[in-house]
Amino acid sequence: MGKIYDPKFIRNISISGAPNVGKTTLAEALLYTAGQIPQMGSVDKGTTIMDFDEEEIEKKMSLRSSLAFVEWKDIKINMIDIPGIPDLVAEVRSAFRVTEGIIFIVSASEGITIDTEKDWHFADDYKIARVVFINKMDSEEADFYSVAETLANKFKKPVIPIELPIGKGSDFKGTVDLIHMKAVYPDKNGARLDEIPSDMMDKVKEYREKLFDVVAETDDALIEKYLNGVELTPEEVENGVKSCTLNNKFIPILCGSALNNIGTTVLLDTIISFLPSPLYTGEITGKDPSHPEQTIRRHPDPQEPFSGFIFKTRIDPFAGKISFCRICSGVINVGDEIYNVNKNTKEKIAHLYMVNGKNMKEIQTLEAGDIAVFAKIDSLDTGNTVTDPTKPLLYEPIRLPSPSYFVAIHSTDRKAEDKLASVFQIIAQEDSTFHYGYNDITKEMVVSCIGEIQARIIFDIIKHKYKLNFETRTPRVAYKETITAKAEGHYKHKKQSGGHGQYGEVYLRVEPLPRNGGFAFDEEIFGGAIPRNYVPAIEKGAIEACESGVVAGYPVVDLKVTVYDGSYHEVDSSDMSFRIAGLHATKLALEAAKSVILEPIAKVRIYIDESDIGNVMGDLGTRRGKVIGMDKISEDVTVINATAPYSEMLAYSPVLNSLTSGRGRFEMEIDHYDILPASEYEKAKKQAELMKKEEEERKNS
Ligand SMILES: Nc1nc2c(ncn2[C@@H]2O[C@H](COP(=O)(O)OP(=O)(O)OP(=O)(O)O)[C@@H](O)[C@H]2O)c(=O)[nH]1
Numbered sequence: 001m002g003k004i005y006d007p008k009f010i011r012n013i014s015i016s017g018a019p020n021v022g023k024t025t026l027a028e029a030l031l032y033t034a035g036q037i038p039q040m041g042s043v044d045k046g047t048t049i050m051d052f053d054e055e056e057i058e059k060k061m062s063l064r065s066s067l068a069f070v071e072w073k074d075i076k077i078n079m080i081d082i083p084g085i086p087d088l089v090a091e092v093r094s095a096f097r098v099t100e101g102i103i104f105i106v107s108a109s110e111g112i113t114i115d116t117e118k119d120w121h122f123a124d125d126y127k128i129a130r131v132v133f134i135n136k137m138d139s140e141e142a143d144f145y146s147v148a149e150t151l152a153n154k155f156k157k158p159v160i161p162i163e164l165p166i167g168k169g170s171d172f173k174g175t176v177d178l179i180h181m182k183a184v185y186p187d188k189n190g191a192r193l194d195e196i197p198s199d200m201m202d203k204v205k206e207y208r209e210k211l212f213d214v215v216a217e218t219d220d221a222l223i224e225k226y227l228n229g230v231e232l233t234p235e236e237v238e239n240g241v242k243s244c245t246l247n248n249k250f251i252p253i254l255c256g257s258a259l260n261n262i263g264t265t266v267l268l269d270t271i272i273s274f275l276p277s278p279l280y281t282g283e284i285t286g287k288d289p290s291h292p293e294q295t296i297r298r299h300p301d302p303q304e305p306f307s308g309f310i311f312k313t314r315i316d317p318f319a320g321k322i323s324f325c326r327i328c329s330g331v332i333n334v335g336d337e338i339y340n341v342n343k344n345t346k347e348k349i350a351h352l353y354m355v356n357g358k359n360m361k362e363i364q365t366l367e368a369g370d371i372a373v374f375a376k377i378d379s380l381d382t383g384n385t386v387t388d389p390t391k392p393l394l395y396e397p398i399r400l401p402s403p404s405y406f407v408a409i410h411s412t413d414r415k416a417e418d419k420l421a422s423v424f425q426i427i428a429q430e431d432s433t434f435h436y437g438y439n440d441i442t443k444e445m446v447v448s449c450i451g452e453i454q455a456r457i458i459f460d461i462i463k464h465k466y467k468l469n470f471e472t473r474t475p476r477v478a479y480k481e482t483i484t485a486k487a488e489g490h491y492k493h494k495k496q497s498g499g500h501g502q503y504g505e506v507y508l509r510v511e512p513l514p515r516n517g518g519f520a521f522d523e524e525i526f527g528g529a530i531p532r533n534y535v536p537a538i539e540k541g542a543i544e545a546c547e548s549g550v551v552a553g554y555p556v557v558d559l560k561v562t563v564y565d566g567s568y569h570e571v572d573s574s575d576m577s578f579r580i581a582g583l584h585a586t587k588l589a590l591e592a593a594k595s596v597i598l599e600p601i602a603k604v605r606i607y608i609d610e611s612d613i614g615n616v617m618g619d620l621g622t623r624r625g626k627v628i629g630m631d632k633i634s635e636d637v638t639v640i641n642a643t644a645p646y647s648e649m650l651a652y653s654p655v656l657n658s659l660t661s662g663r664g665r666f667e668m669e670i671d672h673y674d675i676l677p678a679s680e681y682e683k684a685k686k687q688a689e690l691m692k693k694e695e696e697e698r699k700n701s
């Protein structure tokens with residue numbers, strides 16, 4: 001049976017930062033320092049707790065978030081190691097959603113990158129307390145002071161060191177604790193305290209002053225003492241740093257080398273002392289599912305009714321579906337029944353686990369503030385709220401950007417194609433930013449996600465793990481056709497071939513409907529020219545005619561077909577005859593009704609720096625984009641709201657990257673259809689021909 005931790009003895013921490021800065025290695029060092037594992041594994045050898053997936057071991061990088069925990073001075077620290085690849089934004093947002101603190105890792109040799117900034121802004125959005133850990137101090141290119149300076153200047157809140165490195169590169173030995181004024185060296189018992197090297201005293205004085213300036217601000221009594229030149233005590237500084245960090249007003253910088261396990265004991269102490277517990281963060285609000293306008297409040301209190309939030313799903317080849325649940329309130333026990341509020345289903349908890357990477361340990365009970373793991377409960381999906389069946393409430397789902405990268409999937413192997421859909425389903429459960437669907441117009445499977453790197457990772461997994469082969473290409477555009485004028489069509493279907501003949505005559509009218517009007521059908525037949533029972537067959541024929549239009553063969557939409565006259569034969573008329581007459585009469589009417597091609601228009605949101613507005617707007621103009629408005633959503637970020645033809649935006653990702661030096665991102669979704677300019681007709685017709693050819697090849701294969 002696992003130990004049960006009171007919420008005030010829990011810390012939930014995200015380990016975040018740009019790719020390759022050492023997040024997984026740091027998690028490994030923390031697990032080792034806290035005694036959770038007997039020796040440190042290595043990313044390069046594929047032996048870490050957090051990067052356990054075959055593909056991660058092969059690529060030597062994290063591809064999804066992993067959870068593990070340590071106990072440090074009686075406090076349980078749940079750590080989520082987030083992959084650095086910027087496309088995997090769902091991993092960042094889901095981890096931030098369920099952790100009260102972040103260890104932000106920055107490389108001492110590479111400094112801040114655009115990816116660091118993006119995650120930092122997410123953390124600001126979620127208002128999460130954080131500490132910075134400047135890693136890789138053992139690297140020869142390490143430059144702690146320059147990185148610390150950039151951090152201090154880059155962000156609005158004070159970001160100031162609370163420790164300084166002793167040496168760097170191969171001489172990096174330990175750190176100076178600026179609060180307690182001690183040198184801290186790694187030791188077989190964790191850490192050894194010593195006097196500060198005398199040659200560092202100038203730097204120490206300089207940085208202690210920076211720290212004191214901020215800390216003194218927290219308290220009037222401290223300001224007075226400080227201004228009168230009275231030295232603040234270590235306790236006063238510590239309390240000041242603690243209160244500022246807990247309340248996210250100040251961000252302390254620490255440093256070390258994850259690889260050599262230097263700086264980890266101070267980091268663990270900092271996590272438990274300065275980062276908030278679930279109890280500290282307190283109230284969580286949700287909505288009453290029956291009255292969404294009403295807010296329900298829960299607290300990380302074991303006495304309250306159970307509620308939890310599923311923030312992550314993993315599909316394990318052996319254990320099946322694994323659901324990670326942040327317990328927001330109450331207690332969960334094996335044998336309890338829980339209610340999935342999103343799905344309206346009840347589930348019995350047969351097993352409950354705590355996990356360390358891939359290792360799952362069965363437990364009986366967990367309390368509010370902790371992270372529980374359920375296995376094999378199919379109805380649970382990421383973003384679902386689970387509660388005590390008698391006390392439901394709904395927590396807000398994880399806010400995720402819409403996809404901006406689209407790829408069509410092609411396979412010449414029919415069996416592989418069927419299997420692909422089921423593999424996509426698994427992947428979509430694990431990654432909420434991955435979507436897929438079959439487009440009936442373009443006759444292709446289209447996958448959408450945040451970016452090209454994410455797509456490539458997913459495709460590699462499918463090829464290696466599921467052994468499925470397929471090709472990818474830019475998706476086709478789902479053009480449609482419509483009419484721009486009223487017109488009439490007449491067709492008499494008459495055949496005499498032994499026995500019963502075939503007879504049906506139809507007069508009909510087509511007229512345009514407003515955009516999104518779809519297809520409408522009506523009849524105005526007088527005097528029984530066509531018996532009523534044949535009208536549905538005529539409608540069927542008209543619908544069939546609209547499946548492929550007369551300009552390039554795309555489906556025809558936004559029109560009304562009205563049958564107003566015709567004739568029939570007592571013996572030879574049938575549903576089939578009238579269907580054929582309806583089909584041809586409609587085709588003839590479409591020919592006369594000035595048919596045009598429609599193209600999908602996307603609503604686009606482009607997030608950029610103010611300085612890139614000119615470039616981005618100029619480029620949008622060349623893509624037939626129309627700017628609707630602009631919003632400055634923060635000090636650094638401006639959003640351009642625009643519409644643009646979907647076809648022009650399919651390969652926009654790399655363009656935006658180069659226009660904004662990697663800072664920009666965009667989201668889009670198809671909003672409406674508009675008439676395709678004549679200059680683009682050739683493209684649409686060529687695509688239609690290709691589709692036809694491919695369809696024939698498929699039929700013959
Ligand atoms: N010199 C040095 N190398 C380090 C240190 N920490 C990690 N590394 C190396 O940096 C590389 C990346 O380490 P990871 O721990 O996988 O980095 P990560 O941030 O988890 O990377 P992603 O999850 O893929 O974004 C590996 O080769 C590590 O051995 C460090 O403190 N010093």
Ligand SMILES: [Mg+2]
Nearest residue numbers: 023024061062
């Ligand atoms: Mg990693």
